[in-house]
Amino acid sequence: MNAPSGNPSAVIDVVGLVKSFGRAKALNGLNLSVARGEVHGFLGPNGAGKTTTLRILLGLLRADAGKMRVLGGDPWLDAVDLHRRLAYVPGDVALWPTLSGGEVIDLLGRLRGGLDPQRRDSLLERFELDPTKKGRTYSKGNRQKVALVAALASDVELLLLDEPTLGLDPLMEEQFREYINEVRGDGRTVLLSSHTLSEVEALCDRVTIIREGVVVETGTMAQLRHLALTAVSADLANVPDGLADLPGVHDVVVQGQRISASVEAKGMPALMAALSAGGVTALTSAPPTLEELFLRHYRET
Amino acid sequence: MNSDLTGTTVLVRLALRRDRLLIPIWIGLSAAMVWFSASATVDLYPTSASRIEAANMINSTASLVALYGRIYDPTSLGALSMTKMTAVYASLVSILMVMLVVRHTRAEEEAGRLELVGSGVVGRAAPMTAALLVVGGASCVLGLLAAAGLLAAGLPVIGSLVFGAGWAATGLCFSAVAAVAAQVTTGSRAANGLGFTVIALAYGARAIGDLAEEGPGWLSWLSPIGWNQQVRAFAGDRWSVLVLPLAATALLMPVAFILRRRRDLGSGLLRDRPGPAAGALSSPVGLAWRLQRPLLVAWTAGSAVMAFLMGSIANNVVGLLDSPAMKDIIQQLGGKQGLTDAFLAAVLGLVSTIIAAYGISAVGRLRTEESAGHAESVLATATPRIGWAASHWLLALAGVAWLMLVAGVATGMGHALAIGEPGQVLPITVAALARIPAAWVMVSLVVALWGVWPHATGLGWGAYAAFIVVGEFGQLWGVPQWVMDLSPFSHSPVLPGPHAELAGMVWLAVIAGAFIAVGSVAFRHRDLAG
Numbered sequence: 001m002n003a004p005s006g007n008p009s010a011v012i013d014v015v016g017l018v019k020s021f022g023r024a025k026a027l028n029g030l031n032l033s034v035a036r037g038e039v040h041g042f043l044g045p046n047g048a049g050k051t052t053t054l055r056i057l058l059g060l061l062r063a064d065a066g067k068m069r070v071l072g073g074d075p076w077l078d079a080v081d082l083h084r085r086l087a088y089v090p091g092d093v094a095l096w097p098t099l100s101g102g103e104v105i106d107l108l109g110r111l112r113g114g115l116d117p118q119r120r121d122s123l124l125e126r127f128e129l130d131p132t133k134k135g136r137t138y139s140k141g142n143r144q145k146v147a148l149v150a151a152l153a154s155d156v157e158l159l160l161l162d163e164p165t166l167g168l169d170p171l172m173e174e175q176f177r178e179y180i181n182e183v184r185g186d187g188r189t190v191l192l193s194s195h196t197l198s199e200v201e202a203l204c205d206r207v208t209i210i211r212e213g214v215v216v217e218t219g220t221m222a223q224l225r226h227l228a229l230t231a232v233s234a235d236l237a238n239v240p241d242g243l244a245d246l247p248g249v250h251d252v253v254v255q256g257q258r259i260s261a262s263v264e265a266k267g268m269p270a271l272m273a274a275l276s277a278g279g280v281t282a283l284t285s286a287p288p289t290l291e292e293l294f295l296r297h298y299r300e301t
Numbered sequence: 302m303n304s305d306l307t308g309t310t311v312l313v314r315l316a317l318r319r320d321r322l323l324i325p326i327w328i329g330l331s332a333a334m335v336w337f338s339a340s341a342t343v344d345l346y347p348t349s350a351s352r353i354e355a356a357n358m359i360n361s362t363a364s365l366v367a368l369y370g371r372i373y374d375p376t377s378l379g380a381l382s383m384t385k386m387t388a389v390y391a392s393l394v395s396i397l398m399v400m401l402v403v404r405h406t407r408a409e410e411e412a413g414r415l416e417l418v419g420s421g422v423v424g425r426a427a428p429m430t431a432a433l434l435v436v437g438g439a440s441c442v443l444g445l446l447a448a449a450g451l452l453a454a455g456l457p458v459i460g461s462l463v464f465g466a467g468w469a470a471t472g473l474c475f476s477a478v479a480a481v482a483a484q485v486t487t488g489s490r491a492a493n494g495l496g497f498t499v500i501a502l503a504y505g506a507r508a509i510g511d512l513a514e515e516g517p518g519w520l521s522w523l524s525p526i527g528w529n530q531q532v533r534a535f536a537g538d539r540w541s542v543l544v545l546p547l548a549a550t551a552l553l554m555p556v557a558f559i560l561r562r563r564r565d566l567g568s569g570l571l572r573d574r575p576g577p578a579a580g581a582l583s584s585p586v587g588l589a590w591r592l593q594r595p596l597l598v599a600w601t602a603g604s605a606v607m608a609f610l611m612g613s614i615a616n617n618v619v620g621l622l623d624s625p626a627m628k629d630i631i632q633q634l635g636g637k638q639g640l641t642d643a644f645l646a647a648v649l650g651l652v653s654t655i656i657a658a659y660g661i662s663a664v665g666r667l668r669t670e671e672s673a674g675h676a677e678s679v680l681a682t683a684t685p686r687i688g689w690a691a692s693h694w695l696l697a698l699a700g701v702a703w704l705m706l707v708a709g710v711a712t713g714m715g716h717a718l719a720i721g722e723p724g725q726v727l728p729i730t731v732a733a734l735a736r737i738p739a740a741w742v743m744v745s746l747v748v749a750l751w752g753v754w755p756h757a758t759g760l761g762w763g764a765y766a767a768f769i770v771v772g773e774f775g776q777l778w779g780v781p782q783w784v785m786d787l788s789p790f791s792h793s794p795v796l797p798g799p800h801a802e803l804a805g806m807v808w809l810a811v812i813a814g815a816f817i818a819v820g821s822v823a824f825r826h827r828d829l830a831g
Binding site: 059061062084087090105107108113147 | 411487488490574575576577578579580581582583584585587588591592673674675677678679680681682683684685686826827828829
């Protein structure tokens, strides 16, 4: 059993993955390594190739080139055996319009080789999902929950989740995060694709960032922390001098009574102190979007 | 009120753009059928005496009256030539109009596209108004073309116009029915089903009404299909009856708009009933069966009734065939056995062609499941690709075989009851079963297309239409024999009768197997396609 990058402990090990659709190149030499027991974030803007990668890992699409191993097997040739050991939540959940949510959960669970009825029921309760409704009557968020319950109720080693919280409300998102932490505690492995940095930050041990089909960054959250700047803007009674000199505070812009800046986590206390000394009347802070992050990343290197 | 209709023009153009092929093809084919029926009847019944005999024959055969209705003027060439067009084809036209209205109203809403449209500068009543304008327009154009076809075949002017107006009014009436149905249900399949049920009830009511007595029974007067018969084109030309379908349209359309106004986007009058909290489905075959079952149940009922009626008229039909031209046709279709056997063989050939359409639509699930993303969910589990695909094509093949069995037994029982010989059931059933492989070839052709080139799965319907047209008109047009031989339906054994060639059946089964193998292997090696 030759692992492509010589990393036999990796649950997912991909080197040089290439996939084209007609003339459009979706993946262009992608590398990805996910270790056993970790929650791995798979970040990238829309159209970066996240879903294509997941579909190749599932054997739904065939790679044009590249070496890969999933749970020690070949995703294309050993698809059926591998699928007994993994579960997948597609990004765009399509339910059969006339089947109830409960029927879909049980069907997909059994097709995977069985599901834990106790876990199924507790997940239904946790996600406040009514399993008796027909597929077509669920909202987007509830369709997502059906797919999540179907995947999470199975006792599998690996979870492949494609933007799993898209459409969930913040309370459900919280439930999801708690559950993923429990999964991590059980020693299971999760590959979670997302385009929101905060979600990945809250959940993941390691992160791979891709853009236009290639990896631009991979590492632990701590290693990537320098990328995660928070955008702060505030209205002040009087703007103090020297904000730009504070450690960890970048890109300070002053427009009359209003300031904005990008701040590392370590620079936050000093900035907050300075702002409250300046008499804050309004304050917003937001994590930067991925695109901003990429732009900054490329500008810095 | 005006703002409710804002955007209608744009939506009409959108609908016409989406249906730029569908509507012209359907309307053109329907009008061509009218023209063809009319001109063929002129050739088949050249003398007034032969027409009167044929018309009296139909009027005195209960099952023919139930199927087609009465001919109100036995001397009229037009009335005789439009026997099938007045009830049966008017029902088909109605089915088309229901499908079109639902396609542009409830189906759009269910798919969420209406939400996208509705958030633009579009009035609340605009989508349905646009759909009704398009479908109403299609009905009127179809009526005009049908009238033109009848005129071209040399039938009287007034009768031709009345007939066309009858079709147009029937189409309008069922467009309005569909508009109401689309407000009642939340799913487009259910809305179509409701519309079709109304058509079936209208058809059934007039069948009973027509049988009830000489002249119009009151049940026929409750039915839009019955109204179309009572217009009596070429047999009295009663324009005034057209008031009934038009009045029904004028009543139903406001009802649809009021219902629309009172409900939210996405909801219907009939609430979706909750389903089970836990499911019993546990295999791909179980899932495929669950998805295909409603269609198969409907087809089983329809096939049984149609086949029974056909079987029960077989014996009487011989009397219809005094014209030598008609005898020729039946013998060509059915071989050189006794005329009743020949007619039964022709009926079974027709039945196998129709049931092949079930097979094509059932196996088409492979493509719709794939493009809807359902296949992705299933194939991400421990379900092998071949197993998933087989669950659908196996059920489609089994469904075709089952429907042929039902049709064979029903035809046999109809014939056996008519002539009082129970021994007829078995040979006719066997004859029907011998037609299964031809229909299987159509199913397996779709599997091959889908496996090799998923986006071309719909070409199966094109091939099907081509085989039917070539089979129906090939000899008339002088199409070369090798082209006619491409159609699987031309290779089925001609049964019942003593001189059946069974080799064709075996070859058809082999070809079906080969197509399925090609499709399965190709699917095993390709990407899942969106």
